[in-house]
Amino acid sequence: MRAKVLDVRREQDGQALREAARLLREGRLVVFPTETVYGLGANALDGEAVLKVFEAKGRPADNPLIVHVADPSGAERVAFVPELGRKLMERFWPGPLTLVMPARDVVPSTVTAGLSTVAVRMPAQPIALELIRLAGVPVAAPSANLSGRPSPTDAAAVEEDLGDRVEMILDGGPTHFGVESTVLDITGERAVLLRPGGIGLESLEEFLGYRPVLPGAGEAATHRSPGTRYRHYAPKIPLFLREDESVWDKVEPWAAGQRAYVGIRPPLASCAFIRLFPDVESYARGLFSALREMEKSGARVIVADWPDAARVGFALRDRLRRASGGSSIPE
Numbered sequence: 344m345r346a347k348v349l350d351v352r353r354e355q356d357g358q359a360l361r362e363a364a365r366l367l368r369e370g371r372l373v374v375f376p377t378e379t380v381y382g383l384g385a386n387a388l389d390g391e392a393v394l395k396v397f398e399a400k401g402r403p404a405d406n407p408l409i410v411h412v413a414d415p416s417g418a419e420r421v422a423f424v425p426e427l428g429r430k431l432m433e434r435f436w437p438g439p440l441t442l443v444m445p446a447r448d449v450v451p452s453t454v455t456a457g458l459s460t461v462a463v464r465m466p467a468q469p470i471a472l473e474l475i476r477l478a479g480v481p482v483a484a485p486s487a488n489l490s491g492r493p494s495p496t497d498a499a500a501v502e503e504d505l506g507d508r509v510e511m512i513l514d515g516g517p518t519h520f521g522v523e524s525t526v527l528d529i530t531g532e533r534a535v536l537l538r539p540g541g542i543g544l545e546s547l548e549e550f551l552g553y554r555p556v557l558p559g560a561g562e563a564a565t566h567r568s569p570g571t572r573y574r575h576y577a578p579k580i581p582l583f584l585r586e587d588e589s590v591w592d593k594v595e596p597w598a599a600g601q602r603a604y605v606g607i608r609p610p611l612a613s614c615a616f617i618r619l620f621p622d623v624e625s626y627a628r629g630l631f632s633a634l635r636e637m638e639k640s641g642a643r644v645i646v647a648d649w650p651d652a653a654r655v656g657f658a659l660r661d662r663l664r665r666a667s668g669g670s671s672i673p674e
């Protein structure tokens with residue numbers, strides 16, 4: 344099987360989206376763009392369809408999926424939504440904020456990895472929203488990459504990883520955020536940040552009136568998001584973080600012609616492949632495709648700039664740390 348790639352940006356009549364929606368209803372897999380990264384979608388109410396997602400990605404079965412809905416009422420269908428959930432939806436949906444809430448019985452255990460909670464979000468991407476609406480079912484969708492690889496931020500990256508494992512890829516162009524959604528557990532007394540993402544910590548703190556509890560810190564350690572245990576986002580070649588300038592000594596063994604650099608500040612050693620971004624938002628947007636590009640360019644090692652932690656920089660640090668093989672615990 345070779346995936347049909349359909350550019351839905353130029354579509355006038357909605358034919359491709361209707362076909363994609365039909366595939367989803369039939370229990371098949373469809374890749375679609377969201378504002379964060381591309382998602383590998385299946386009908387979230389169909390346990391067997393969801394199993395295919397795990398197979399296609401090579402994803403460990405104990406890593407639960409996020410259920411995508413077209414509006415807040417879609418969330419009520421799969422979760423018991425607490426008052427705080429309604430308020431967060433009003434403020435941050437559609438957008439890259441995933442809420443972990445008690446699951447209703449309709450949600451198969453393949454989606455939740457056997458947990459009593461389900462993760463739900465409403466993406467801010469017209470193609471994704473229309474697809475979910477047309478399908479008429481909630482759509483479980485992790486990132487459309489092979490498990491452990493850098494997340495796909497354009498259709499070409501999806502094809503590279505899953506081109507022969509899915510039926511249809513909807514091409515909506517490059518994604519806006521480039522990092523995944525922020526995952527917030529709202530089942531307890533205080534909201535717990537399970538994964539930093541597109542919505543910054545500052546915005547959540549301002550809204551909640553307190554800083555969400557971070558993983559690794561006491562209470563949150565038990566709430567730990569299962570998926571964050573794994574090494575993830577990693578290119579095939581070693582990646583070093585420019586946390587300080589000693590990084591240049593570490594990459595000394597590689598010749599300049601074998602070194603790649605990605606980030607905001609210019610490198611302090613000569614590197615054959617360089618991708619510079621003007622700010623932290625565009626660094627987040629471009630990181631994963633830069634990593635894939637660099638692997639293919641013939642580079643043998645990558646140095647990645649260490650951004651400030653403000654705004655999306657907090658999530659970017661988490662992804663970079665994990666791409667380098669380090670711990671997933673954000674500071």
Ligand code: AMP
Nearest residue numbers: 407408460461462485486568569570571
């Ligand atoms: P991905 O689909 O690769 O973007 O990853 C989804 C993230 O959401 C992973 O880190 C999961 O562990 C997390 N997640 C999904 N469902 C739950 C849940 N019920 N409880 C805690 N974390 C969840």
Ligand code: MG
Nearest residue numbers: 485486494523
């Ligand atoms: Mg993923």
